[in-house]
Amino acid sequence: MRPWEWAATLIASHALFACGSAASTAVDDDAELTRLERIGKLAFFDGALSEPAGTSCSSCHDPALAFSGNNRSDTGVALGSDGVSLGLRNTPSAMYAAFAPEFSFALIDGESTPVGGQFLDGRAARLEDQARLPFFQPNEMNNAGDAALAAKIANSAYAPLLTEEFGAAVLSDPSRTVDAVASAIAAFERTKRFSPFTSKYDAFIAGNAVLTAQESRGLELFTDTEKGNCAACHVVNPKSANPRDSLFTDFTYDNLGVPRNPRIPANADPGFFALGLCGPKRPPVDDPSLCGAFKVPTLRNVSRKVAFMHNGYFSSLRDVVAFYVTRDTDPARWYPNGRKFDDLPARYQGNVNVEEVPYDRKSGEAPRLDDAEIDAIVAFLATLDDRYGTAAAASGK
Numbered sequence: 049m050r051p052w053e054w055a056a057t058l059i060a061s062h063a064l065f066a067c068g069s070a071a072s073t074a075v076d077d078d079a080e081l082t083r084l085e086r087i088g089k090l091a092f093f094d095g096a097l098s099e100p101a102g103t104s105c106s107s108c109h110d111p112a113l114a115f116s117g118n119n120r121s122d123t124g125v126a127l128g129s130d131g132v133s134l135g136l137r138n139t140p141s142a143m144y145a146a147f148a149p150e151f152s153f154a155l156i157d158g159e160s161t162p163v164g165g166q167f168l169d170g171r172a173a174r175l176e177d178q179a180r181l182p183f184f185q186p187n188e189m190n191n192a193g194d195a196a197l198a199a200k201i202a203n204s205a206y207a208p209l210l211t212e213e214f215g216a217a218v219l220s221d222p223s224r225t226v227d228a229v230a231s232a233i234a235a236f237e238r239t240k241r242f243s244p245f246t247s248k249y250d251a252f253i254a255g256n257a258v259l260t261a262q263e264s265r266g267l268e269l270f271t272d273t274e275k276g277n278c279a280a281c282h283v284v285n286p287k288s289a290n291p292r293d294s295l296f297t298d299f300t301y302d303n304l305g306v307p308r309n310p311r312i313p314a315n316a317d318p319g320f321f322a323l324g325l326c327g328p329k330r331p332p333v334d335d336p337s338l339c340g341a342f343k344v345p346t347l348r349n350v351s352r353k354v355a356f357m358h359n360g361y362f363s364s365l366r367d368v369v370a371f372y373v374t375r376d377t378d379p380a381r382w383y384p385n386g387r388k389f390d391d392l393p394a395r396y397q398g399n400v401n402v403e404e405v406p407y408d409r410k411s412g413e414a415p416r417l418d419d420a421e422i423d424a425i426v427a428f429l430a431t432l433d434d435r436y437g438t439a440a441a442a443s444g445k
């Protein structure tokens with residue numbers, strides 16, 4: 049058996065637990081994976097690693113949804129392995145996450161600015177640190193601790209691969225076992241399965257595809273500093289043939305005043321607020337003007353997501369783009385209770401960015417983009433879906 053066939057068999061033997069799409073995507077890149085990456089892949093799709101069994105990383109980071117999704121929940125936020133617990137956040141795509149630098153305060157334009165990190169509040173420095181955490185979150189994979197998880201890993205079909213990679217001792221210390229699996233998952237997340245750069249946009253900058261008139265107009269509006277100005281944060285460089293110059297994020301943080309999502313159980317308490325860089329999922333940063341700021345996400349594959357923004361308030365990509373330009377000209381459309389920036393306590397409402405294009409308008413002024421221009425940007429965003437030209441792309445998977 050060639051190595052990739054063997055790995056496919058392992059996945060098939062776990063198909064009972066793995067999410068439906070795992071089997072269909074199991075083999076497409078295995079031949080190129082190192083042993084460490086292969087272990088990571090098997091663990092990523094392993095539904096036996098949750099409590100109760102049935103939830104893997106891929107349940108929320110579904111390859112059919114560009115490694116995003118909320119484990120079948122339509123609330124905008126992720127559903128845990130217990131089948132009832134909802135978290136606070138909409139699952140980001142794990143694609144291109146490997147490009148985030150470690151979290152730091154960098155000097156940008158003379159200002160100390162938070163940049164990078166994993167999670168929408170940057171609380172995990174690297175993919176290795178990130179990968180350890182969901183296993184133990186009660187509302188995610190719900191393991192009691194290292195020992196409980198290590199026992200499941202020791203029982204897995206890839207335990208022999210782990211000892212080959214790390215030595216027999218790796219299975220004798222639960223904390224080492226979990227670290228080893230986390231490092232394998234991180235290695236898998238750094239493979240080109242997660243960062244393929246195979247979108248129509250990538251073909252376009254390489255000179256191998258032509259954008260339609262509408263897509264091309266969308267790109268112009270996306271970069272025009274008087275219109276969408278999206279590229280100010282969602283960085284793009286169409287003049288560079290290197291797709292790494294177009295990650296569609298600069299990994300900085302901003303406060304957009306996204307409306308409160310009433311479907312999040314924690315929000316039943318009117319005094320509860322998720323403030324990104326100011327917690328509650330991380331120790332607050334020192335600067336209160338950053339309370340309510342979340343990481344700029346990449347827009348690659350964004351049209352495949354089921355929900356948008358950190359709290360999953362939006363389920364339509366067009367609404368997101370319309371929100372950007374009409375948040376201030378027509379606030380009643382987005383804040384039905386009449387309270388603008390209702391997902392922030394009064395003392396932090398002044399942190400919302402109201403100065404930068406496109407959200408620098410006042411009530412009654414014309415939005416920066418009209419309806420046709422919004423449509424053009426949405427059409428352009430669809431060119432950021434990977435696997436351009438394949439059957440997967442055509443079916444939207």
Ligand code: HEC
Pocket residue numbers: 092103104105106107108109118119126127128129135137138139140141142145165166167168169175178179180182183187188189233329
């Ligand atoms: C129950 C759903 C769920 C499961 C299971 C899950 N995740 Fe996540 N993942 C999320 C959510 C929600 C976030 C955002 C959380 C936040 O920002 O606080 C996230 C964030 C991430 C990020 C950060 C991406 C970024 O752009 O910052 C990575 C990487 C990631 N998860 C990988 C994994 C891995 C690896 C596993 C398995 C060990 C896993 N996830 C299991 C829901 C899930």
Ligand code: HEC
Pocket residue numbers: 140270276277278279280281282301302303304306342343344345346347350353355356357358359365368369372401404405406425
């Ligand atoms: C000043 C920085 C900035 C500008 C300008 C900006 N964005 Fe964003 N964008 C962000 C941040 C920060 C988030 C995440 C906010 C959150 O979740 O609270 C975001 C989120 C998004 C999302 C949701 C992605 C997801 O995975 O949920 C989309 C879509 C998006 N932006 C598109 C655009 C478009 C289109 C424009 C131009 C019309 C634009 N952005 C301009 C900073 C910016």
